[in-house]
Amino acid sequence: MKPILRREFLGVTATVGAALMLKNQITAQTPDSHIEILLNEAIGPINPNIYGHFVEHLGGVVYDGICVGEESKVANVNGIRKDLVDHMRRIKPGVIRWPGGCFADSYNWHDGVGPRKDRPRRTNFWRDDRARGNEGYQKLDSGPQKYEPNWFGTNEFMKFCRLSGAQPYVAANLRSLPAKDFYEWVEYCNAPAGQTTLSDLRAAGGDREPFKVEYWGIGNESWGCGGRFTAEEYSTEFRRFIAWAPRFGVNLKYIGAGPNGADVNWTRGFFSSLVNKGANQLNSVYGWALHFYAGTTGRGNPFEYTTDEWYELLARSDRMESLIKQHWQVMEEYDPTHRVKLIVDEWGAWHAQAGGLPDSHLFGYPGTLRDGLISALTLDTFNRHADKVVMANVAQLINTIHSLFVAYDDKFVATPNFHVFEMYSAHQNGQSLRTMFSSPTVSFKRAAPNIPQGGQAQLTPQQRAQLQAAQQNLNGTMWGLQGSASVNGKTLTLTVVNPHATEIRETAIAVRGGKVASGKATTLTASDIHTYNSFEKPQGLVPANGTVQVQSGSLVYRFPAASVTRLTLMLE
Numbered sequence: 059m060k061p062i063l064r065r066e067f068l069g070v071t072a073t074v075g076a077a078l079m080l081k082n083q084i085t086a087q088t089p090d091s092h093i094e095i096l097l098n099e100a101i102g103p104i105n106p107n108i109y110g111h112f113v114e115h116l117g118g119v120v121y122d123g124i125c126v127g128e129e130s131k132v133a134n135v136n137g138i139r140k141d142l143v144d145h146m147r148r149i150k151p152g153v154i155r156w157p158g159g160c161f162a163d164s165y166n167w168h169d170g171v172g173p174r175k176d177r178p179r180r181t182n183f184w185r186d187d188r189a190r191g192n193e194g195y196q197k198l199d200s201g202p203q204k205y206e207p208n209w210f211g212t213n214e215f216m217k218f219c220r221l222s223g224a225q226p227y228v229a230a231n232l233r234s235l236p237a238k239d240f241y242e243w244v245e246y247c248n249a250p251a252g253q254t255t256l257s258d259l260r261a262a263g264g265d266r267e268p269f270k271v272e273y274w275g276i277g278n279e280s281w282g283c284g285g286r287f288t289a290e291e292y293s294t295e296f297r298r299f300i301a302w303a304p305r306f307g308v309n310l311k312y313i314g315a316g317p318n319g320a321d322v323n324w325t326r327g328f329f330s331s332l333v334n335k336g337a338n339q340l341n342s343v344y345g346w347a348l349h350f351y352a353g354t355t356g357r358g359n360p361f362e363y364t365t366d367e368w369y370e371l372l373a374r375s376d377r378m379e380s381l382i383k384q385h386w387q388v389m390e391e392y393d394p395t396h397r398v399k400l401i402v403d404e405w406g407a408w409h410a411q412a413g414g415l416p417d418s419h420l421f422g423y424p425g426t427l428r429d430g431l432i433s434a435l436t437l438d439t440f441n442r443h444a445d446k447v448v449m450a451n452v453a454q455l456i457n458t459i460h461s462l463f464v465a466y467d468d469k470f471v472a473t474p475n476f477h478v479f480e481m482y483s484a485h486q487n488g489q490s491l492r493t494m495f496s497s498p499t500v501s502f503k504r505a506a507p508n509i510p511q512g513g514q515a516q517l518t519p520q521q522r523a524q525l526q527a528a529q530q531n532l533n534g535t536m537w538g539l540q541g542s543a544s545v546n547g548k549t550l551t552l553t554v555v556n557p558h559a560t561e562i563r564e565t566a567i568a569v570r571g572g573k574v575a576s577g578k579a580t581t582l583t584a585s586d587i588h589t590y591n592s593f594e595k596p597q598g599l600v601p602a603n604g605t606v607q608v609q610s611g612s613l614v615y616r617f618p619a620a621s622v623t624r625l626t627l628m629l630e
């Protein structure tokens with residue numbers, strides 16, 4: 059089908075077939091926004107792994123968040139927090155990445171297998187790192203957040219994956235262990251019991267059946283905590299690591315430690331060096347993993363922000379789209395048929411620790427509605443680029459950064475991010491559809507960029523010019539409505555973000571190439587843009603269901619201010 063140009067799109071929206079109306083939402087107003095879904099223009103299947111997760115030995119993520127122990131008073135399934143397992147099943151998690159993050163490049167997997175009583179206690183990478191000049195570390199009990207006890211090792215992680223219904227994605231240590239240890243880890247996980255000493259050790263740990271781990275990350279942030287390599291050096295190390303790993307009949311999918319945000323030089327350096335050895339090297343790379351954290355605003359408190367800061371962080375998170383396009387284009391220079399796909403194995407906003415979590419729960423806080431909208435607009439971006447992005451892992455699952463849950467002792471609460479993941483799980487395995495949005499743009503004032511420590515003198519002339527331009531132009535804009543659509547059989551799922559803090563968007567929705575028979579709506583919103591869920595008020599922000607009526611004539615839906623909406627539309 060011929061793609062529809064924007065001009066044509068605006069022209070046709072008034073004359074579309076079926077009509078959808080949420081009860082009590084029809085007004086006599088003229089729609090100020092338009093959405094057009096093109097059923098005949100599929101982008102690609104939405105890989106469930108786009109809805110993936112990330113678990114690192116950091117703060118309260120593993121110990122307390124996931125692993126409470128069999129003897130705990132906290133309800134658990136074989137030592138794993140039961141509330142978490144129950145919630146994981148609801149979001150169909152696809153894949154879980156472990157054990158890091160930066161931790162991965164200091165982790166010796168041998169420490170986390172065999173009888174628990176014999177496992178060594180090690181330096182906790184994150185606490186040790188934070189300890190430099192940090193009093194909080196000194197105050198910590200000698201518990202698992204201070205010293206890594208290795209209670210939660212490979213078998214325990216696999217158990218968590220099985221209980222959650224997720225595939226494992228294991229990040230190998232490239233910085234501080236030789237390739238031999240990586241091969242042995244593959245052997246431990248994937249060799250049939252009775253075949254090698256390591257597979258027998260796994261079986262003795264209770265897992266006779268091989269784990270059949272397919273996804274293997276080769277290092278993490280190798281430009282930084284993962285070894286401070288140059289892109290070319292990393293490319294060499296990557297090739298060496300994967301050159302001859304044992305397979306045991308499993309199709310190993312290697313994932314390269316990709317760029318930090320917009321660093322296209324890292325992508326270019328890796329791929330140019332890789333293909334220098336021969337274009338066939340591309341066949342052994344499954345994915346190239348970008349990391350992008352949108353950061354925070356003001357002083358970093360997750361609950362305190364102005365309306366301008368609300369928009370600023372949403373707009374900054376929306377950079378994900380241009381990052382995907384930029385890196386994809388650079389990859390194309392070396393890999394014109396795109397054998398290697400994009401992965402975003404760390405993403406999210408990142409505020410300061412808050413919300414009554416103890417000091418042990420490093421970077422922990424329950425996110426607000428603003429973080430929920432960031433999750434939604436990011437997942438929509440991945441859906442719209444389903445032809446490029448095959449996996450993404452939100453950072454992180456529980457108790458740190460952009461988490462879906464916070465937990466402490468027997469307290470547990472789901473954040474708005476969880477609710478968005480549950481709403482959006484309907485897209486999994488659907489065909490992503492080309493969808494066009496048109497709506498009045500939102501204007502806001504950005505905060506003036508900080509002058510780096512040491513002043514402007516240390517900047518290059520180009521950086522100084524950029525900083526000055528950014529300081530002079532603090533006017534920001536972002537789209538008025540954005541989202542994604544997918545179809546699975548007769549079910550059409552449309553998810554939409556309205557970032558406007560106060561304005562409803564009255565929207566004409568056109569479904570081209572099909573007719574809608576019925577529909578329903580689910581919406582996450584609150585009258586206060588700072589709303590969040592806490593241990594005291596766990597239901598402060600939960601999605602509400604609405605009835606959608608289908609009528610002939612024009613098709614209109616009112617997207618509430620500051621909202622995430624899922625419309626589930628049944629096609630005739």
Ligand code: AHR
Pocket residue numbers: 114158159160161278279404453454459
């Ligand atoms: O998610 C926290 C940290 O952020 C990860 O360990 C690292 O990869 C990134 O810099």
